[in-house]
Amino acid sequence: xxxxxxxxxxxxxxxxxxxxLMVGGFGLCGIPENCISALVQMGVKGLTCISNNAGVxxxxxxxxxxxxxxxxxxxxxxxxxxxxxxxxLAGELxxxxxxxxxxxxxxxxxxxxxxxxxxxxxxxxxxxGGKEVREFDGKMYLLEHALTADFALVKAWKGDTHGxxxxxxxxxxxNHAMAMAGKITIAEVEHLVPAGELNPNEIHTPGIFxxxxxxxxxxxxxxxxxxxxxx
Amino acid sequence: xxLDKNGIAKRIAQELRDGFYVxxxxxxxxxxxxxxxxxxxxxxxxxxxxxxxxxxxxxxEEDPDLINAGKQTITxxxxxxxxxxxxxxxxxxxxHIDLTVLGAFEVSDQGDIASWKIPGKMVKGMGGAMDLxxxxxxxxxxxxxxxxxxxxxxLPQCSLPLTGVGCVKKIVTDLAVLEVTPEGxxxxxxxxGVSVEEIVQKTxxxxxxxxxxxxxxx
Numbered sequence: 001x002x003x004x005x006x007x008x009x010x011x012x013x014x015x016x017x018x019x020x021l022m023v024g025g026f027g028l029c030g031i032p033e034n035c036i037s038a039l040v041q042m043g044v045k046g047l048t049c050i051s052n053n054a055g056v057x058x059x060x061x062x063x064x065x066x067x068x069x070x071x072x073x074x075x076x077x078x079x080x081x082x083x084x085x086x087x088x089l090a091g092e093l094x095x096x097x098x099x100x101x102x103x104x105x106x107x108x109x110x111x112x113x114x115x116x117x118x119x120x121x122x123x124x125x126x127x128x129g130g131k132e133v134r135e136f137d138g139k140m141y142l143l144e145h146a147l148t149a150d151f152a153l154v155k156a157w158k159g160d161t162h163g164x165x166x167x168x169x170x171x172x173x174x175n176h177a178m179a180m181a182g183k184i185t186i187a188e189v190e191h192l193v194p195a196g197e198l199n200p201n202e203i204h205t206p207g208i209f210x211x212x213x214x215x216x217x218x219x220x221x222x223x224x225x226x227x228x229x230x231x
Numbered sequence: 232x233x234l235d236k237n238g239i240a241k242r243i244a245q246e247l248r249d250g251f252y253v254x255x256x257x258x259x260x261x262x263x264x265x266x267x268x269x270x271x272x273x274x275x276x277x278x279x280x281x282x283x284x285x286x287x288x289x290x291x292e293e294d295p296d297l298i299n300a301g302k303q304t305i306t307x308x309x310x311x312x313x314x315x316x317x318x319x320x321x322x323x324x325x326x327h328i329d330l331t332v333l334g335a336f337e338v339s340d341q342g343d344i345a346s347w348k349i350p351g352k353m354v355k356g357m358g359g360a361m362d363l364x365x366x367x368x369x370x371x372x373x374x375x376x377x378x379x380x381x382x383x384x385x386l387p388q389c390s391l392p393l394t395g396v397g398c399v400k401k402i403v404t405d406l407a408v409l410e411v412t413p414e415g416x417x418x419x420x421x422x423x424g425v426s427v428e429e430i431v432q433k434t435x436x437x438x439x440x441x442x443x444x445x446x447x448x449x
Binding site (some may be wrong): 026027028030052076077078079080085087088089095097099101102103104105107108119120122123124127132145158167168169170172173174175176177204223224226227231 | 237244277278279280281286287289290292293294295296297298301302303304305307313314315316317319321323324343353354355356357358359360361362367378392394395396397
């Protein structure tokens, strides 16, 4: 078993122009920072990025947007990024907005071998356009299709040499479902340990879903909105 | 007098019951957490993967791995659980959340809600709002009765793009508590000092005024 790579540049080998990537994270929480930096360095273009959000202007996927490396975003909420807005209004960027739970389930289904499924979210709204509608027990549902990606880039707290992953707090978010849905899933982890050191009872993402793993370095872990209370 | 944001939140807090799992949207709904009655245990869900939202952290104790759906730093309570997004929305879609409180631009007298998009303005996305309104057993909308120009937000039909159809059960505004019934908005309570006439005048959708519409007890 050879899943361990020395760094992001080595782990991302094979990512070329015009591929579809899943990128884990919610806002700036739990994003694969090293992978994103490596994509900037590699300069790959024409990417379709499936990610709940699009980062901020100078961090996260905002770095790829600034470099015009993204052709299309598939997301649920993209409000925090002025460059994104500029490219969208200028017609330079395609955007597919999807209800958040549907997006998560489309990724999960892609990894679970379920080609499509019905959900109620979006029925009767513009999201329903062109989708099959079906009634179950008096309630209306839309047919939604699974998503997969050429590469899924995820971030975890701890990982082992077999690719088993453990997330911390709310930094799991989309990472688990996306790890399942990547044809090649690349995990960057804060602590990479030998197989056997993680408690098998505590694994969130079993290593079968992870093809490549490396130790993150120099993580910034930026906070989008620092909010505190008075002592 | 019309209620302020905190007044609306206080009134909604009266709908909470011990043991409820609750999802609070951004804005006025978030304030409901400040008025959970003493001795009542309510578990707040954050759709990015947490059951058991605690207060905001003290300065210096912020954790970048611990945020709410509005991407603000938070803490977690005793008995909290973390999970991934697909599990989070399984809780929502599966009807396991007892109460959802969210804001809106408009609500129709059929219970339709518009809350995510204003044509001509930047489209930010629906986030989890469409999933929440399509599946919650009990949805309360927290909003002002009219927009800043004085136009009613309680309409015969929503004019803005919909978030969901026929899903809102109850609305708490600065003026009134209303239930959505098959016949239209049923006036349940008035804000203290607000007249039935004012509510009638500021409700564009079909409004049913019962013989008794008592004042809210805040």
